[in-house]
Amino acid sequence: MNATEKFYLPVDGIFDMFTSLTSPSAVTHPVVQSAVAPQQHPKAPSFSKTGMGIIRMVKESWRQPMAHRSSSSSTGRQLSIERQAKRSVDLLELGLAKPKNCHRIVVLGAARVGKTNILQRFLGNDFDESYAPTAEDFHRKLFHIGGDAYQVDLLDAASERNFPAKRRLSILTGDTFLLVFSLDDRESLHHVRDMLDxxxxxxxxxxxxxxxxxxxxVICGNKADLTSPGAVTRSExxxxxxxxxxxFETSAKDGTGLEGAFRALAALGGLPDETSPSRHxxxxxxxxxxxxxxxxxxxGLRARGHGAPCAAMDPLARRPxxxxxxxLLLKSGSNKNNKPEMCHVQ
Known part of the structure; x- marks a missing residue:
């Protein structure tokens, strides 16, 4: 190697070089071999272990400053937001939304009628061909529209059909309802009629x-994309x-009728049209x-006209x-003397 030639290796490369010195195999790198081969030192392995420790220390000390380049003020703000994101967000508890802007939609219907896919469409997700019984039955979507914050909770209470008291509680705490049946299943239509009653x-x-x-x-006759001679008719x-x-006749697969159904839900609940997925x-x-x-x-959030309508999903939301x-039910059923009425769940 030329005496005037400078020899540079990145830290990771140097670490690899010391690692190779501890292995019994011969050194194959031509430059490293020319530099190391003349020194037939019997304690090369122990020297290499020492070198490896030094290199590790250098690597750690070199990488640490890279993670702390932001200013202290911005770092503190980011950490504060991250702490908030580690728990479910309730805008009413945080004082970021008015009570009238917090709404619960209860979804009901027979099995395999497409309730989950309609919900996923509302949440902004794509249609899923595969079927699996609903496991995640509660979702929370947060909106920011016209300077105001809105919180919409969606509860799929179909899995509670075998627990009457549990289902009754879900019904009593619901503000609006989305009832779904399948156009190729008349029995599911009868189920919706019973649920309405x-x-x-x-x-x-x-x-x-x-x-x-x-x-x-809002009633959805789903699976309108399926052409079936025995399909449920509008007159039925x-x-x-x-x-x-x-x-509305809808299709969770191709989106038919869903925009109108979502806007009708918003109107029933006193929510803005911008809560429809295509509007934010x-x-x-x-x-x-x-x-x-x-x-x-x-x-305050009363300042209007700031930014386009937007929404976010709360991934940590769990059913109350x-x-x-x-x-909540007993509070809503209290009389004028503030005495709670009997529970209507049973």
Whole structure:
């Protein structure tokens, strides 16, 4: 090697060189071999272990500054947001949304009618051909529209059909309902009719009405993409459910009718049209939290016209405990003397 030639290796390369010195195989790198071969030192392995320790120390000390280049102020803000993201976000508890902007949609219907895929469409996800029984039955989507924050909880209560008290609690705490049947399954239509009757009776009992309450529900006849000669007709739906129901023929696969169904749900719940998936942009949860906090810092969420409509999914959202739902139910059923009424779950 030329005496004036400078020899450079990256740290990882040097580490590999020392590793090779500890192996019994011969050194094959031509430059390293010319530099090491003349020194037939019997303690080369122990020297190599020492060198490896030094190299490890150099590597760690070299890499540590790379992770701390940001300023202390921005780092503190980022850490604060990350801590918030480690738990489910409840805008009402955090004071970032008004009570009227927090809404719960309860989804009901027979098995295999496409409830999960319709829910996934609302959440902004694609259609999934494979079928699996619903395991994740609760979702939370957070919106930022016109300077206001909105929280929409979606509860798929279909799995509670064998637990009447549990299902009744879900019904009583629901604000609006999405009822789904399949156009190729008349039995699923009859199931929706029974659910409408159950919801109406439960709400009437809670509100102490003499007659069944009008159910704030949207009915979806799903699987409209399937061409079947024996499919359920619109006249059959009218005959089974009545003329006053809000009904859409939909397809979770190709999106037919879903936009109208989602807008009808928003109208029933007093939510903006921008809660429909095609009307807003999905962002990360951390970006959403940053947006809400910055809006509050500029005078509150009442300041309108800031930014396009956007939404974020809360990946840590879990169904509120039954104790929480019972407390909410008893609070809504309290009389003027603030004495809780009897529980209507049973």
């Amino acid at each position: 159950e919801i109406a009776a439960a709400k009437a009992k809670l509100l102490k009405l003499k007659h069944p309450a009008k159910v704030p529900a 739906v009218t005959q089974a459910l009545g003329k006053d129901v809000t009904y 942009q999905l962002i990360s949860l951390l970006s959403y939290q940053t947006l809400c906090i910055s809006q509050r810092g500029r005078g 405990s039954f104790t929480s739902d019972l407390r």
